[in-house]
Amino acid sequence: MAEREYEIGSAEFQVLKALWHKGPSTVRDVMDHLHDRGRRLAYTTVQTLLTRLEQKGFVKSDKSGLAFIFKATLSRDRVRKSRVKKLVSQLYDGAAAPLVLQLIRNERFNADEIEELQKLIEDLDTDTKRSRP
Template identity: 40%
Template sequence: MADNRPDLSDTERDVLKALWEHGPCPVRKLLEVFQDQGRLWAYTTLQTLLTRLTGKGYARSEKSGTALNYEATLSKEEFLQDRLTALADDVCDGTSSPLMLALVEGGKLSAQEIEQLRAMLDHLEEEGKKPQKGDR
């Protein structure tokens, strides 16, 4: 089931991505990360974005000495699962297969990704063959 967290702006999503890669860390560390990318944000701008992420439930902070360290509250995989489930609910009436088929038919899968998908499907097929509770 999709999470009920509010949607993110593109900028908030960029900050969340930085938290996945560099967190937990203080605002100053994230500021350096964005400066290295050519984004010359003010400290207060980044602090505001982190406060929004915290308010929306995507990040949390913990005091460490005199600084606050920020970290994401969910993994990239959990975020992706939530967003794709919400998309399937909104566009495909809760059915994920049209979404999955559209991704596969888009032809942007590497050989390794195809192999991972094949292994997942094999695993799901095997799980389906096992007796479920109440099947006896």
């Protein structure tokens, strides 16, 4: 009943990201992918990580062919949202604005991104004004 408390270790997380990248994969697929990114892990290590992720409910496995196929049940988007929320609550006292400001000050954006941002901000502004005429 209680909301699943999720904790993903950093090695486990890399495996999860591999699944996001490659889609449903075997242990070997994941291992190869990690090797390609310079992450050298033993086959059984990857297997263990996948198994643990499955125990935690973040991955499902399914044996149709020779080897198990693992698939993420937790989407990148969900993780993004929850990580951002956690970050904001832990380091910004729950207020997103300072984080946004920090990002805008410290990061570089290209013209398209800026335009997109402007549009969004304008909408925000309009909404605000409309709700207190």
